[in-house]
Amino acid sequence: MKKQVKNNVSWVGKVDWELRSFHGDELSTHNGSTYNSYLIEEEKTVLIDTVWLPFAEEFVENLAQEIELSKIDYIIINHGEVDHSGALPALMKHIPDTPIYCSANAVKSLKGQYHKDWNFNIVKTGDTLDIGNGKSLVFVEMRMLHWPDSMATYLTEDNILFSNDAFGQHFATEELYNDLVDQCDLYNESIKYYANILTPFSAVLRKKLNEIIALNLPIDIIATSHGVIWRDNPMQIVENYSKWADDYQENQITIVYDTMWKGTKRLAEKIAEGISLEDSDVVVKLYNIAKSDGNDVITEIFKSKTVIMGSPTVGNDIIHTMKGFIHYVKSMKFKNKNAAAFGCYGWSGEGVKVLNGLMKDAGFEVVSEGFENLWNPDLDAENKAIEYGRKLAAL
Numbered sequence: 370m371k372k373q374v375k376n377n378v379s380w381v382g383k384v385d386w387e388l389r390s391f392h393g394d395e396l397s398t399h400n401g402s403t404y405n406s407y408l409i410e411e412e413k414t415v416l417i418d419t420v421w422l423p424f425a426e427e428f429v430e431n432l433a434q435e436i437e438l439s440k441i442d443y444i445i446i447n448h449g450e451v452d453h454s455g456a457l458p459a460l461m462k463h464i465p466d467t468p469i470y471c472s473a474n475a476v477k478s479l480k481g482q483y484h485k486d487w488n489f490n491i492v493k494t495g496d497t498l499d500i501g502n503g504k505s506l507v508f509v510e511m512r513m514l515h516w517p518d519s520m521a522t523y524l525t526e527d528n529i530l531f532s533n534d535a536f537g538q539h540f541a542t543e544e545l546y547n548d549l550v551d552q553c554d555l556y557n558e559s560i561k562y563y564a565n566i567l568t569p570f571s572a573v574l575r576k577k578l579n580e581i582i583a584l585n586l587p588i589d590i591i592a593t594s595h596g597v598i599w600r601d602n603p604m605q606i607v608e609n610y611s612k613w614a615d616d617y618q619e620n621q622i623t624i625v626y627d628t629m630w631k632g633t634k635r636l637a638e639k640i641a642e643g644i645s646l647e648d649s650d651v652v653v654k655l656y657n658i659a660k661s662d663g664n665d666v667i668t669e670i671f672k673s674k675t676v677i678m679g680s681p682t683v684g685n686d687i688i689h690t691m692k693g694f695i696h697y698v699k700s701m702k703f704k705n706k707n708a709a710a711f712g713c714y715g716w717s718g719e720g721v722k723v724l725n726g727l728m729k730d731a732g733f734e735v736v737s738e739g740f741e742n743l744w745n746p747d748l749d750a751e752n753k754a755i756e757y758g759r760k761l762a763a764l
């Protein structure tokens with residue numbers, strides 16, 4: 370059902386309460402998501418983005434109840450990924466000649482996905498589209514935020530920035546606005562979204578934020594494509610993005626490990642004990658990666674100044690869960706984080722050396738040779754692990 374956002378702008382999207390993973394199973398979405406589509410009814414009628422493919426028919430049926438589809442003058446596709454463009458094929462069956470405004474790269478992605486030669490109109494940063502009643506749309510390319518085709522659209526007079534993925538959250542809510550939801554949930558989903566989706570593009574984002582600020586556009590509302598619409602102090606999420614894009618860290622140390630016979634787990638706990646003894650202010654968190662949600666752990670690493678990774682030696686190597694996880698961590702391109710390794714071994718003992726190499730390769734500053742222990746830790750080894758934790762906390 371259509372929900373008014375401001376004046377003649379309405380939300381016509383889909384709330385997906387059931388969603389528990391996104392991008393296939395790459396990203397956990399404990400709180401579901403929304404696919405936000407917007408309808409602008411001025412002299413010209415404009416649809417901004419659609420919804421994910423499984424909801425295409427439902428979307429078109431709902432839209433047809435709100436407006437005669439043939440009255441849509443323009444469709445804006447800010448980003449070609451299927452969670453926003455997925456209802457286009459169903460919609461375009463009804464209005465095949467309606468012009469679609471998007472970036473040059475979006476034409477490539479839409480043609481590549483749907484194999485249709487729709488009426489594409491390529492726009493670039495600064496281009497405008499008059500929609501009547503003294504209002505126009507201004508386009509801003511958002512290349513690599515997070516796809517090469519991404520862009521944002523700004524509605525003058527109403528001062529709404531339709532930012533697409535940027536500033537979003539995977540957060541299902543029937544309330545439309547940021548001030549109507551639980552603020553902790555909103556913050557946690559916003560930072561998880563940034564950490565897991567946007568961290569690799571932080572350098573691009575820093576430039577783009579400056580560019581948007583330099584445009585000097587008054588922004589009353591940021592209407593994202595996932596989660597809430599920012600209407601109460603909308604610049605709060607822009608300010609958070611500025612912080613997060615600047616090699617963000619808090620006073621937190623995160624320990625990530627896996628264990629076979631609980632020896633490496635014991636070391637993890639003792640290292641955490643040492644950190645807390647040395648510095649009672651630092652937040653210490655431990656995650657057994659085999660039992661934890663990898664995306665939630667990525668968020669904790671994002672917040673950390675130091676990451677300590679542990680694995681037993683297994684077959685002259687490390688345990689596969691840690692290897693897979695570090696591979697994922699590397700793709701985040703974290704900057705400005707210290708790292709250290711630990712682990713138990715029974716025979717050859719390559720685990721810590723392998724961890725050091727992988728963490729260095731993933732862009733971490735490895736600050737110690739690492740802590741390794743032959744067989745299960747005894748009291749002496751536990752005390753040494755506590756000392757190791759103290760040492761790392763003091764760096």
Ligand code: FEO
Pocket residue numbers: 448450452453515516534594595
């Ligand atoms: Fe929400 Fe990049 O799609």
